[in-house]
Structure formats: structure tokens, C-alpha cells
Amino acid sequence: MTNGKDPYVVLGVQRSATEEEVKAAYKELVKKYHPDQYENNPLKDVAAEKMSEVNQAYDEIINNIRNSEASSRYSASTHFDSQQIRYLIQSGNITQADNMLSAVDPTMRDAEWYFLKGSVCYKRGWFNEAYENFSRAASINPGNAEYTAALNQLNSQRTGSMAGDPMGGAYRNKNADAMNCCCDLICLDSCCECMGGDLIPCC
Amino acid sequence: MFGYIRGYKPYMRVYEFEIYRSIYCGICKDMHRRFGFFTRFTLSYDAAFLALMDLSVHGRKLIEKSERCIAHPWKKTMCAGCENDLSYASDISVLLTYHKLRDDFSDKGFGKKLLSALALPFFKKPYKKACAAHCEISKKIAQAMKLQNKIEKEKTAGIDAACEPTALMMQAVFEGIGRNSRERELLRRFGYCLGRYIYVTDALDDLKDDIQQDNYNPLRIYMQQRGIGLTDKGKVPGEVKQFCDWTVNMSLGVLAESYYALGLKRFRDILDNIIYLGLKNTYSLVKEEKFNKRNKPKKGKAVI
Numbered sequence: 399m400t401n402g403k404d405p406y407v408v409l410g411v412q413r414s415a416t417e418e419e420v421k422a423a424y425k426e427l428v429k430k431y432h433p434d435q436y437e438n439n440p441l442k443d444v445a446a447e448k449m450s451e452v453n454q455a456y457d458e459i460i461n462n463i464r465n466s467e468a469s470s471r472y473s474a475s476t477h478f479d480s481q482q483i484r485y486l487i488q489s490g491n492i493t494q495a496d497n498m499l500s501a502v503d504p505t506m507r508d509a510e511w512y513f514l515k516g517s518v519c520y521k522r523g524w525f526n527e528a529y530e531n532f533s534r535a536a537s538i539n540p541g542n543a544e545y546t547a548a549l550n551q552l553n554s555q556r557t558g559s560m561a562g563d564p565m566g567g568a569y570r571n572k573n574a575d576a577m578n579c580c581c582d583l584i585c586l587d588s589c590c591e592c593m594g595g596d597l598i599p600c601c
Numbered sequence: 602m603f604g605y606i607r608g609y610k611p612y613m614r615v616y617e618f619e620i621y622r623s624i625y626c627g628i629c630k631d632m633h634r635r636f637g638f639f640t641r642f643t644l645s646y647d648a649a650f651l652a653l654m655d656l657s658v659h660g661r662k663l664i665e666k667s668e669r670c671i672a673h674p675w676k677k678t679m680c681a682g683c684e685n686d687l688s689y690a691s692d693i694s695v696l697l698t699y700h701k702l703r704d705d706f707s708d709k710g711f712g713k714k715l716l717s718a719l720a721l722p723f724f725k726k727p728y729k730k731a732c733a734a735h736c737e738i739s740k741k742i743a744q745a746m747k748l749q750n751k752i753e754k755e756k757t758a759g760i761d762a763a764c765e766p767t768a769l770m771m772q773a774v775f776e777g778i779g780r781n782s783r784e785r786e787l788l789r790r791f792g793y794c795l796g797r798y799i800y801v802t803d804a805l806d807d808l809k810d811d812i813q814q815d816n817y818n819p820l821r822i823y824m825q826q827r828g829i830g831l832t833d834k835g836k837v838p839g840e841v842k843q844f845c846d847w848t849v850n851m852s853l854g855v856l857a858e859s860y861y862a863l864g865l866k867r868f869r870d871i872l873d874n875i876i877y878l879g880l881k882n883t884y885s886l887v888k889e890e891k892f893n894k895r896n897k898p899k900k901g902k903a904v905i
Contacts, residue, residue: 523793523794523797525848525851526761526847527759529851554854555851555853555854555855556847556851556854558846558850558854559854560853560854560857561860562858562860563877565612565873565878
């Protein structure tokens with residue numbers, strides 16, 4: 399262990415940090431303590447010691463994260479065959495997938511179950527129920543990128559976004575047309591010229 | 602059909618509107634020619650949208666003629682040619698009307714029963730003709746009508762389940778346009794979402810009447826579940842409107858996805874106008890109680 403030090407304190411991350419956040423924090427510290435920077439420096443030993451501390455803390459946290467992920471995946475698959483249901487949903491066999499999900503005991507329903515149920519509803523076109531299930535899944539397991547992505551997509555549609563909208567909702571916002579764009583550019587050019595620069599050389 | 606699918610006129614170019622109207626005109630003429638005088642009164646701009654989608658998916662060209670119209674006999678208007686191109690929309694229009702009348706006749710109030718009993722004989726023959734061409738679709742519409750009755754009798758609470766019959770109906774109707782399995786799949790999704798949109802908009806439109814007349818309406822059940830009533834001024838409360846917003850927006854979001862994936866070229870601008878502006882505009886007119894089903898939206902009331 400890291401000389402009795404808390405690895406989360408060493409890396410300076412929260413206990414709920416994701417793998418990405420841990421990696422980012424680790425990179426920062428490596429930049430700071432890398433031995434190459436202390437070649438002819440009296441602090442060389444201190445830096446080397448710090449570096450090994452950081453390395454150990456990083457390994458420990460990453461292992462923790464991976465273990466907990468694996469165990470949660472394992473626990474999910476003990477109640478029902480998540481992989482098979484996913485396959486059924488993808489191949490369009492919605493009825494069978496729904497039947498399999500309904501067979502799961504209500505007390506054993508976890509985030510994965512709600513996510514799959516949401517996917518089934520989405521495929522059927524039952525968007526309100528899909529939304530409820532996705533948000534339930536995301537609230538039980540907020541760290542899961544898949545659940546969050548599903549929820550976010552439905553959320554943006556819920557607030558009125560439509561794919562491929564040529565107006566981009568612009569008919570409500572009169573500022574976004576070509577003339578205004580030119581006008582803005584000319585203003586910007588004037589401002590630049592005031593400060594001695596030039597944005598559009600020809601005017 | 603329903604009358605909720607319309608373009609957003611202020612943002613339509615003049616020639617686009619001409620095409621849109623000439624297609625409406627063409628379907629009317631087509632119905633008259635093939636089904637007789639009475640069926641044409643049931644026509645709405647929904648059918649024009651269906652015809653537009655049909656023409657667009659098949660990449661058909663429009664033949665424009667100048668003809669007199671019975672609604673405006675004193676002037677000649679542009680009218681889309683109907684060399685078999687518009688028959689799909691008119692057939693579907695007849696099918697939907699016939700099934701609606703049958704449904705009204707079997708289990709609605711006395712007034713509707715009488716009306717439908719009077720109208721049904723005029724639709725018997727046209728129905729047979731249209732059914733011969735689109736047997737499968739007719740069956741699916743009949744099934745959806747049955748499901749609708751079941752849902753109304755059981756007073757189903759969920760909005761998703763309540764939307765299902767209309768959605769399935771539209772799904773069958775739009776699926777029929779597709780030429781290959783990919784297009785059919787996308788159009789199925791498109792139709793399903795459009796049906797959801799229509800149903801929720803209609804439910805919101807009828808909400809006040811349904812509360813007064815004690816009819817089934819999933820939004821009414823939604824209000825009962827949450828213990829909210831109409832506001833003091835007798836308006837629909839904001840909470841319900843918000844709920845409808847979400848439902849409609851999600852349906853339109855997914856609808857747009859499949860529409861975009863279809864990658865239609867012909868009449869793209871008109872379709873874009875209807876799908877991205879018209880549908881939302883109609884919905885907000887309904888929400889603000891400015892929408893009038895029978896007539897066109899009141900003048901000067903267009904919501905931007």
C-alpha cells in the first residue's frame with residue numbers, strides 16, 4: 399500500500415471519480431513530478447519518491463474501479479440473461495425480449511433491467527415509458543455512459559430537437575440569417591482594426 | 602382524416618403552396634372521378650401530405666392542369682394531374698373514413714349513429730373499390746379500431762398505450778408507400794410517430810369537452826391521477842400542457858430521425874415545412890386553443 403496514505407488523496411480525486419477522471423489526474427501529476435525535470439536538482443530524490451507514490455495510488459484506484467465494474471456486471475447477469483435480451487432487442491424481436499424482462503422478479507430489477515426495458519419501449523415507440531425507464535436506470539447507476547447517452551438523446555428530443563431540421567429552429571430566432579452574419583463579420587473587422595489588427599484584409 | 606397535418610403557411614414559398622394546394626385539388630378530383638360525389642367532402646390536407654410523401658418516395662413528377670373546382674367555380678385553379686399518382690391518398694382517405702363511420706355507427710351516441718347511418722351507404726361501394734387495392738391496410742385499420750374501442754372501454758391510463766391504435770393505423774398507412782424493406786421500415790417508424798403526434802394533439806384538443814361530457818381521454822386520467830383540475834378560468838393547466846409537450850416532442854424527434862434517414866429529394870422543401878414547422882405550429886395552436894378543426898386557422902392567429 400502507499401505507505402499508509404490514501405490513494406484518492408494522493409491523486410487528488412473524489413471517491414466517485416470515473417476511470418477517465420483518474421487518468422487525467424494521473425497525467426497531470428506525472429507531468430509535475432517526472433524525474434527528467436529534476437536532473438540536476440536537489441529535489442530529485444523527493445520527486446522520485448512522489449512519483450512512485452503516485453504510480454502506486456493510480457494502480458490501486460484503477461484496480462478498484464475495474465473490480466467494482468466487473469462485480470456489478472456479474473451481479474446483473476445473475477438475475478437475467480442481459481446479453482441475450484440485448485441481442486433480441488437488436489434483432490428486432492421485441493415481444494420475446496419484453497416477455498423475458500417481464501419474467502424477472504420485480505425486487506431483482508436493477509439499472510440494467512430498466513435500461514433494457516427502456517430500450518424495448520423505445521423500439522415499440524412507447525417513448526414516455528422509455529423515458530421513465532431510462533431515467534430510472536441512469537439514476538440507479540449514474541456512472542454508466544450507455545444509460546446516460548440513451549437518456550440524453552431522448553431528453554434532447556423531449557425538449558423539441560428534430561434531426562435534420564434545415565431551419566434548426568431558426569424560424570423562431572430571426573438573428574441567424576446570412577445578412578446578419580455578414581453584418582457581424584464587418585463589426586468584428588471594425589473592432590479588430592480599432593485595436594490595430596485586421597480580420598478582413600480587403601475592407 | 603384528422604386535419605392536424607398542415608404546412609406552416611408563412612414560411613411556405615408561393616410556388617410551394619401552389620403545389621401543395623394543387624395536390625389537394627387533384628386528390629379531390631380523383632376521388633370524385635373514381636368514388637363519386639360524396640366522398641370528396643371527407644378530404645383534408647392530411648391526405649395531401651400522404652400524397653406528397655407518396656410522390657416524393659417514388660420520385661414522381663406532377664402533371665399540372667388548370668381546372669375549375671366546385672368550391673370556387675368562378676375561377677380556374679391549378680390542379681395536380683391524377684394519372685394514377687394520387688390514387689393511394691384517395692384510397693386511404695376512403696378507407697379511414699369508412700372505418701371511422703362503421704365505428705361511429707356501432708357504438709357512439711345517437712347523433713353520431715344517425716349521421717353515420719346516413720353517410721355509410723355512400724361509402725359502401727368506394728370502400729369495396731379501395732379495399733380491393735389495399736386489403737392488408739384495410740385489415741390493419743379495422744384491427745386498430747377494435748383496439749381503440751377496447752382501450753376506451755378499459756379506460757387505459759398510460760398515454761403510450763392510448764396512442765397505440767392511431768399510431769398503428771398511421772404505421773400501416775405509411776408503410777404502404779415504401780418500395781423496399783429499408784424504406785418500409787423507416788416509413789413504419791415515421792407513421793407510428795405521426796400517429797402518436799395526431800393522437801396526443803387530438804386528446805389535448807378534446808380534453809375540455811371530454812371532461813364536460815365524461816368521455817374517455819388519457820389526459821383526463823393523467824389529471825385525475827395527479828389530482829389536478831382545469832384552472833379557475835376553465836383552461837387546461839400548464840402541467841398537462843407540459844406533459845403533452847414532452848410526449849409530442851419525443852414523437853416528433855424520432856419521426857424526424859426516420860424522415861431524415863429516408864433522404865427524400867422531390868418536394869423536399871414542402872415536406873420540410875410541414876414536418877419541421879407545420880406540425881409544431883398546429884400543436885401550439887391547439888395548445889393555445891386557437892385551432893379550429895373544421896375551418897382553417899383563424900386569420901392573423903398564426904403562431905410564430
